Amino acid sequence: MKATVIYGAGDVRVETVPDPKLYEPTDAVVRVLRSCICGSDLWPFGAKPAQDHGDRIGHEFLGVVEDIGAEVTGLKPGDVVVAPFVWADNTCDFCREGLQTSCRHGGQWGSTDVDGGQGEAVRVPQASGTLVKLPVGEDSALLPSLLTLSDVFPTGHHCAVTAGVGPRTTVTVIGDGAVGLSAVLAAKRLGAEQIILMGRHTERTDLGRAFGATDVVAERGEEGVEKVRELTGGDGTHTVLECVGLKPAIETAFGVVRDGGTVSRVGAPQYPDVPADFGVFFRNITLTGGVAPARAYIEELLPDILEGRIEPGRVFDRTVGLDEVPGGYQAMADREALKVLIRP
Amino acid sequence: MKATVIYGAGDVRVETVPDPKLYEPTDAVVRVLRSCICGSDLWPFGAKPAQDHGDRIGHEFLGVVEDIGAEVTGLKPGDVVVAPFVWADNTCDFCREGLQTSCRHGGQWGSTDVDGGQGEAVRVPQASGTLVKLPVGEDSALLPSLLTLSDVFPTGHHCAVTAGVGPRTTVTVIGDGAVGLSAVLAAKRLGAEQIILMGRHTERTDLGRAFGATDVVAERGEEGVEKVRELTGGDGTHTVLECVGLKPAIETAFGVVRDGGTVSRVGAPQYPDVPADFGVFFRNITLTGGVAPARAYIEELLPDILEGRIEPGRVFDRTVGLDEVPGGYQAMADREALKVLIRP
Numbered sequence: 175m176k177a178t179v180i181y182g183a184g185d186v187r188v189e190t191v192p193d194p195k196l197y198e199p200t201d202a203v204v205r206v207l208r209s210c211i212c213g214s215d216l217w218p219f220g221a222k223p224a225q226d227h228g229d230r231i232g233h234e235f236l237g238v239v240e241d242i243g244a245e246v247t248g249l250k251p252g253d254v255v256v257a258p259f260v261w262a263d264n265t266c267d268f269c270r271e272g273l274q275t276s277c278r279h280g281g282q283w284g285s286t287d288v289d290g291g292q293g294e295a296v297r298v299p300q301a302s303g304t305l306v307k308l309p310v311g312e313d314s315a316l317l318p319s320l321l322t323l324s325d326v327f328p329t330g331h332h333c334a335v336t337a338g339v340g341p342r343t344t345v346t347v348i349g350d351g352a353v354g355l356s357a358v359l360a361a362k363r364l365g366a367e368q369i370i371l372m373g374r375h376t377e378r379t380d381l382g383r384a385f386g387a388t389d390v391v392a393e394r395g396e397e398g399v400e401k402v403r404e405l406t407g408g409d410g411t412h413t414v415l416e417c418v419g420l421k422p423a424i425e426t427a428f429g430v431v432r433d434g435g436t437v438s439r440v441g442a443p444q445y446p447d448v449p450a451d452f453g454v455f456f457r458n459i460t461l462t463g464g465v466a467p468a469r470a471y472i473e474e475l476l477p478d479i480l481e482g483r484i485e486p487g488r489v490f491d492r493t494v495g496l497d498e499v500p501g502g503y504q505a506m507a508d509r510e511a512l513k514v515l516i517r518p
Numbered sequence: 519m520k521a522t523v524i525y526g527a528g529d530v531r532v533e534t535v536p537d538p539k540l541y542e543p544t545d546a547v548v549r550v551l552r553s554c555i556c557g558s559d560l561w562p563f564g565a566k567p568a569q570d571h572g573d574r575i576g577h578e579f580l581g582v583v584e585d586i587g588a589e590v591t592g593l594k595p596g597d598v599v600v601a602p603f604v605w606a607d608n609t610c611d612f613c614r615e616g617l618q619t620s621c622r623h624g625g626q627w628g629s630t631d632v633d634g635g636q637g638e639a640v641r642v643p644q645a646s647g648t649l650v651k652l653p654v655g656e657d658s659a660l661l662p663s664l665l666t667l668s669d670v671f672p673t674g675h676h677c678a679v680t681a682g683v684g685p686r687t688t689v690t691v692i693g694d695g696a697v698g699l700s701a702v703l704a705a706k707r708l709g710a711e712q713i714i715l716m717g718r719h720t721e722r723t724d725l726g727r728a729f730g731a732t733d734v735v736a737e738r739g740e741e742g743v744e745k746v747r748e749l750t751g752g753d754g755t756h757t758v759l760e761c762v763g764l765k766p767a768i769e770t771a772f773g774v775v776r777d778g779g780t781v782s783r784v785g786a787p788q789y790p791d792v793p794a795d796f797g798v799f800f801r802n803i804t805l806t807g808g809v810a811p812a813r814a815y816i817e818e819l820l821p822d823i824l825e826g827r828i829e830p831g832r833v834f835d836r837t838v839g840l841d842e843v844p845g846g847y848q849a850m851a852d853r854e855a856l857k858v859l860i861r862p
Contacts, residue, residue, distance in 0.1 A: 276777035458808030
């Protein structure tokens with residue numbers, strides 16, 4: 175089959191790789207219907223040292239079950255399923271606590287003997303725990319929104335949930351990328367009364383407004399902090415959803431959070447530490463968030479997509495075939511595309 | 519009257535200062551029955567640059583109302599009261615949210631025209647909001663434990679509450695000072711099932727065991743982290759209560775916290791930042807805590823002291839008169855005393 179591999183910064187290729195097969199009785203093989211490129215894929219695309227062998231890449235996909243091992247329950251060939259962005263047994267103590275990203279028997283797509291999501295098919299370990307069956311056909315118009323359950327929408331949701339967003343909460347979302355926009359949608363869904371989106375790409379912030387942002391702040395740095403404070407009577411917001419991962423973004427987050435408030439971060443951090451001095455301490459600021467256990471949230475978010483109340487798939491603004499994936503990476507890196515959908 | 523002033527590192531004096539009086543109709547004047555020295559007082563005692571005028575110091579006291587302004591309600595001369603370690607109106611939005619440390623009309627003891635707690639009397643701004651009446655006499659044997667409601671016990675409690683300690687929670691407490699021991703007591707009171715106290719002063723960790731610690735780890739650094747992990751099946755604890763404020767302590771906290779867990783800190787931080795790299799992010803670690811809004815907790819904690827279920831005043835292991843306060847500072851700095859009670 176064909177799959178995407180990365181050899182280093184700027185060097186993504188689509189190559190023929192071995193077809194996936196069952197290794198363990200708990201495995202399934204899934205033929206991919208839709209996959210996509212994640213903002214976090216752009217970190218290796220931007221900085222990975224060159225190497226002579228390619229690494230498999232991609233961690234968001236939905237598809238059709240082709241084959242299952244003898245111990246797989248609850249799934250059968252032909253089922254349409256979505257995979258969260260790590261695989262997990264969904265039965266260990268961490269999974270029961272909703273932290274499937276720390277599953278005792280889980281792991282990451284694209285690791286040894288496990289395919290990446292940006293290919294024609296994937297061997298899925300711990301299939302019964304990992305995959306969630308979707309009550310739709312292979313040609314459903316909902317596939318883009320359902321694909322967001324793999325990562326980007328639950329990541330925005332995780333950010334909002336860990337921050338404690340609810341009715342009467344004021345929220346600042348930092349970043350108008352696909353995760354930031356998903357965080358806006360999640361905050362709106364959780365009832366937030368004011369959602370300030372910090373971003374400067376008008377076509378993205380317009381989608382943010384459609385998703386529920388009540389205010390948009392295009393300024394950055396100190397000027398951006400001032401603007402958010404103006405919008406909140408000088409106090410900042412109860413919660414700040416940091417969806418970028420860069421040092422200036424997390425610094426802005428601490429600047430716009432209200433005393434006693436919470437900064438949650440879901441952008442993979444490209445910094446080693448965060449401010450924690452006496453000022454932060456005296457203001458009782460909480461820092462939370464982390465990599466999103468998407469699996470924990472799929473059942474909760476699914477009905478709103480199936481019943482059309484939310485449409486998180488609107489973050490996809492470009493669709494490519496598998497051979498066009500390298501161009502898709504470049505388009506996202508150049509900010510010509512917000513998020514690229516792949517139809518293998 | 520006499521009061522404690524600090525001129526710089528190692529230079530604490532007891533001097534005659536103006537008697538406090540009512541400035542505002544919302545003020546009260548309180549004659550101090552008991553005060554004490556806080557671990558945080560040791561930071562200026564250790565490092566304050568020398569200056570030619572003294573600053574008033576002390577932020578923990580209980581006493582008797584001597585005089586009240588025209589707008590003070592709920593208090594009358596003769597009432598025995600405890601003061602939390604900042605003053606606050608207890609009516610603004612932050613106060614209603616339980617964050618009196620960020621009160622819109624509050625402030626700190628020892629600031630301009632407000633006395634410090636380590637003296638014979640104190641002018642109390644916002645008296646109706648700040649002071650809590652205690653149903654005891656001036657000679658009650660409970661005064662030491664009631665005095666801990668000013669700061670040290672609610673600080674331990676704040677650490678445990680913000681960390682999310684409850685039944686079935688495992689807890690590591692870092693630091694066997696008075697705050698750490700108070701955090702042990704608070705965690706026990708909240709029902710924690712395992713409380714590991716990290717500390718190496720046997721007489722203090724013995725009190726920690728009496729307060730509810732189930733395990734004591736005397737090792738520090740990497741060795742200490744290993745030991746806590748051994749005690750928790752390799753995983754670390756759900757919550758970590760960091761009660762020191764030094765860089766090695768907060769680093770240990772991140773080492774002993776379980777994936778998905780929470781580090782809460784109440785030791786005034788002597789470091790500018792905390793680890794927040796991809797490892798912390800992938801493990802979904804939350805950092806919370808801060809300066810404790812003691813006022814928010816007094817009514818909740820008071821009955822357990824009055825009814826003898828807890829005795830947080832056991833952290834006091836030395837009592838001095840006002841003239842002996844400088845020696846009390848030195849004894850705490852030299853770790854000869856755990857916490858010094860002052861009887862003016």
